[in-house]
Amino acid sequence: MRAHRHPAARVALGLLIPILLLALWQAQAEVGGARALAFVPLASIAAAFAELAASGQLLTDAVTTTSRALTGLVLGASAGVLLGIAMGLFRSVDRLIGPLYHAIRQVPLLGWLPLIGLWVGNGEAAKLLIVGLAAFYPTVLNTYEGIVHAERRNTDVGALFGFSRAQLLRHVLLPGALPLILTGLSQAIAFAWIATIGTELLLGAGAGLGATMSLAQAQQRMDVILVAIAITGLIGFTLNTLFARLRGHLLRWQPAIA
Amino acid sequence: MTSNLSRIGFGLAPLVALLLLWQAASAAGLFPPQVLVAPADVVAALLAMWRNGELVAHLSISLTRLLIGFGLGAAAGLAFGTALALSRLAEALFGPLFQALRQVPVLAFLPMLVLLLGIEERFKIVVVAIAAFFPVALAAFDGVRGVPRSHFEVAKLYRTPLLPFLGRILLPAATPPVLTGLRIGLTRAWLVLIACELLAAGSGIGQMMEMARQLFRIDVVLAGVFVSGLIGFLLDRGVKLIERRTLRWKAA
Amino acid sequence: MNVTTLFDTPAAASPPIDGALTIAGLSKDFTVGGRSLPVLDGIDLVVRPGEFVSIVGPSGCGKSTLLRLVAGLDTDFAGEIRLDGKRITGTDLDRGLIFQDHRLFPWMTLEENVGLALLNSSIPKAQRARIVAEHIALLNLAGFEKAYPHQLSGGMAQRGAIARALVTEPKLLLLDEPLGALDALTRIHVQTELQRIWLRQRSTMLMVTHDVEEAVYLSDRVIIMGAKPGRIRRIVDIDLPHPRERSLPQLHRLRDEILAELIQPVPTPGEPENLVRLPVREAM
Numbered sequence: 001m002r003a004h005r006h007p008a009a010r011v012a013l014g015l016l017i018p019i020l021l022l023a024l025w026q027a028q029a030e031v032g033g034a035r036a037l038a039f040v041p042l043a044s045i046a047a048a049f050a051e052l053a054a055s056g057q058l059l060t061d062a063v064t065t066t067s068r069a070l071t072g073l074v075l076g077a078s079a080g081v082l083l084g085i086a087m088g089l090f091r092s093v094d095r096l097i098g099p100l101y102h103a104i105r106q107v108p109l110l111g112w113l114p115l116i117g118l119w120v121g122n123g124e125a126a127k128l129l130i131v132g133l134a135a136f137y138p139t140v141l142n143t144y145e146g147i148v149h150a151e152r153r154n155t156d157v158g159a160l161f162g163f164s165r166a167q168l169l170r171h172v173l174l175p176g177a178l179p180l181i182l183t184g185l186s187q188a189i190a191f192a193w194i195a196t197i198g199t200e201l202l203l204g205a206g207a208g209l210g211a212t213m214s215l216a217q218a219q220q221r222m223d224v225i226l227v228a229i230a231i232t233g234l235i236g237f238t239l240n241t242l243f244a245r246l247r248g249h250l251l252r253w254q255p256a257i258a
Numbered sequence: 259m260t261s262n263l264s265r266i267g268f269g270l271a272p273l274v275a276l277l278l279l280w281q282a283a284s285a286a287g288l289f290p291p292q293v294l295v296a297p298a299d300v301v302a303a304l305l306a307m308w309r310n311g312e313l314v315a316h317l318s319i320s321l322t323r324l325l326i327g328f329g330l331g332a333a334a335g336l337a338f339g340t341a342l343a344l345s346r347l348a349e350a351l352f353g354p355l356f357q358a359l360r361q362v363p364v365l366a367f368l369p370m371l372v373l374l375l376g377i378e379e380r381f382k383i384v385v386v387a388i389a390a391f392f393p394v395a396l397a398a399f400d401g402v403r404g405v406p407r408s409h410f411e412v413a414k415l416y417r418t419p420l421l422p423f424l425g426r427i428l429l430p431a432a433t434p435p436v437l438t439g440l441r442i443g444l445t446r447a448w449l450v451l452i453a454c455e456l457l458a459a460g461s462g463i464g465q466m467m468e469m470a471r472q473l474f475r476i477d478v479v480l481a482g483v484f485v486s487g488l489i490g491f492l493l494d495r496g497v498k499l500i501e502r503r504t505l506r507w508k509a510a
Numbered sequence: 511m512n513v514t515t516l517f518d519t520p521a522a523a524s525p526p527i528d529g530a531l532t533i534a535g536l537s538k539d540f541t542v543g544g545r546s547l548p549v550l551d552g553i554d555l556v557v558r559p560g561e562f563v564s565i566v567g568p569s570g571c572g573k574s575t576l577l578r579l580v581a582g583l584d585t586d587f588a589g590e591i592r593l594d595g596k597r598i599t600g601t602d603l604d605r606g607l608i609f610q611d612h613r614l615f616p617w618m619t620l621e622e623n624v625g626l627a628l629l630n631s632s633i634p635k636a637q638r639a640r641i642v643a644e645h646i647a648l649l650n651l652a653g654f655e656k657a658y659p660h661q662l663s664g665g666m667a668q669r670g671a672i673a674r675a676l677v678t679e680p681k682l683l684l685l686d687e688p689l690g691a692l693d694a695l696t697r698i699h700v701q702t703e704l705q706r707i708w709l710r711q712r713s714t715m716l717m718v719t720h721d722v723e724e725a726v727y728l729s730d731r732v733i734i735m736g737a738k739p740g741r742i743r744r745i746v747d748i749d750l751p752h753p754r755e756r757s758l759p760q761l762h763r764l765r766d767e768i769l770a771e772l773i774q775p776v777p778t779p780g781e782p783e784n785l786v787r788l789p790v791r792e793a794m
Contacts, residue, residue, distance in 0.1 A: 202456055
């Protein structure tokens with residue numbers, strides 16, 4: 001019996017465990033008492049979703065958090081690509097900035113929050129700084145690697161056709177580094193998303209999925225928290241998938257990996 | 259050896275220069291003390307906290323949380339990932355759920371876990387374990403799945419018994435990606451632990467920093483940034499060393 | 511073996527006037543682990559405008575290094591290299607180089623790859639597209655302008671590389687084992703094509719190859735190099751008119767002669783005589 005080879009059977013098997021877990025959750029909820037506080041009935045999760053969706057709060061939160069993540073991503077990643085190129089092209093920049101970059105990178109991202117809080121307060125600037133930093137690290141590293149490890153076979157061709165430094169960068173180094181730069185960007189997206197949720201949670205206040213979760217925790221609204229978690233996962237997944245599409249399009253010149 | 263040392267010296271030179279510059283700027287009163295204090299003050303704060311035992315207490319509690327949580331999460335991740343890779347049935351059962359949960363940033367689970375577990379030790383250890391679980395499970399799955407078919411065929415050809423097969427073939431072949439997964443898991447566990455301690459704790463490096471922030475003790479905050487960075491660096495470097503030792507058989 | 515002279519050939523509308531390569535006293539050392547290793551030692555060579563010269567020799571005789579020096583990719587050498595009297599100090603569009611691998615940029619279509627060679631040429635922008643299209647057609651690649659290199663077969667990609675090298679109309683084309691990575695049949699096709707193009711363009715060609723048959727078929731002269739350090743051992747004239755027939759008996763005789771020269775070991779005293787006379791095989 002190899003039932004799990006059949007596609008329909010696979011879907012059924014894949015749903016089995018989640019359904020079991022949900023049933024277990026519901027059972028816990030029905031026991032009542034202190035547990036009912038944590039294990040809210042499934043029906044009330046659905047109700048919370050409907051309520052949040054109808055009031056428009058869910059949309060506001062999702063849009064706020066997503067645009068915050070994307071703003072930080074664009075700022076951090078563009079700074080990261082520029083620095084990565086500079087470090088890759090110029091030894092002096094690499095010598096000067098490299099050690100500093102690697103030192104700063106060791107600090108756990110959210111460990112900067114207390115310091116940044118003292119510097120710029122707990123507002124939007126603090127959040128964007130952390131999100132930007134989250135996107136910055138992987139883009140610098142990957143861009144640098146891509147530029148520094150440009151293949152001799154490609155740069156030779158550039159030399160043969162008398163390319164200037166700028167032409168070499170534009171036509172040889174950057175396209176050659178593109179696969180790695182895109183890898184850096186996909187990591188940046190994941191990190192920026194985590195950082196956005198993290199800063200919203202820790203700095204509370206204002207709109208955003210993290211802030212809503214934080215508030216719901218204070219109000220012991222498990223149903224709201226669960227809805228926010230689901231939406232967080234869904235948006236993260238969508239961002240990753242959309243970027244994977246873009247990456248595939250930009251790298252269409254690469255032979256398909258067998 | 260000497261050239262290695264001099265290279266490290268060269269690498270550190272800009273950092274040292276920056277510290278000196280920072281010290282000079284602070285001494286000249288370029289920064290208001292509530293914005294940035296001199297590196298010497300940070301060192302002084304570190305020394306003071308070291309002497310009165312505060313730093314050691316915070317550090318040891320944070321590291322204990324990290325090690326227990328990481329140990330549990332990594333072990334669970336290894337077992338789970340390997341099982342999923344070896345059994346198509348396990349993959350069909352747990353794969354979709356795993357992939358779905360993986361989409362959620364671990365930090366997003368914090369409020370839910372606070373409600374389920376409270377904010378005591380249990381909570382922090384579970385969070386750290388979850389942070390370690392996902393990357394390790396993924397790496398174990400990829401590592402075992404990535405073992406070339408030819409290895410299995412050789413084992414079949416020579417009728418290698420299961421245990422030697424696991425120990426002599428599967429384990430060495432899957433080790434490199436798993437070690438990388440462990441390293442990522444450890445770094446992520448440290449990040450999440452600091453976040454947890456910032457959010458809700460009575461002790462630990464993160465709590466130390468958060469308290470200092472509320473008291474406007476920027477020297478202590480900077481000391482915390484330094485210590486957490488150093489720990490992060492040592493953890494990463496430690497696993498990298500193990501990776502290098504274990505992978506000597508692989509072409510560099 | 512003087513059958514006919516070069517100028518009896520029916521092709522070439524007018525004899526080429528430039529593309530004269532002069533190499534004098536060329537030496538090149540590599541430093542390996544602190545020790546200096548001679549790679550090329552006292553190379554003297556004069557290539558006439560429009561001539562096709564091949565270099566054969568054992569691996570490590572420095573023949574690829576020689577091409578890199580002439581191309582201007584490596585300027586650290588002793589001696590002199592001049593093209594039409596002008597000393598070579600770096601790369602220039604008057605010299606093209608074709609490698610063993612096609613080295614088309616994978617992120618560009620064939621058309622873009624060929625066009626990229628013209629980036630710094632003096633040809634007006636308006637004419638470039640036409641010139642690119644002509645060269646793609648010249649190499650029988652019309653229809654594949656928009657293809658990425660990974661979508662081309664090995665032979666097509668190499669023909670693309672030839673198109674890219676020719677599009678700047680270099681006076682001197684350097685070929686570093688250009689067909690070495692191709693399978694035997696494709697190789698013969700591209701050889702024929704190379705001959706046709708050379709007869710049309712008549713730029714000077716300097717080709718490194720492992721394939722003696724290929725060298726003999728295409729060249730006016732074949733240079734045999736020895737290794738450690740790389741020196742010119744012998745120069746063989748192939749005074750046969752172009753285009754040539756592969757089956758020409760003279761070609762086979764010359765091939766056998768060169769092969770014999772190549773497999774002849776450096777004489778060591780006391781070696782038994784009968785081991786030297788190996789029968790000549792079909793190909794290396």
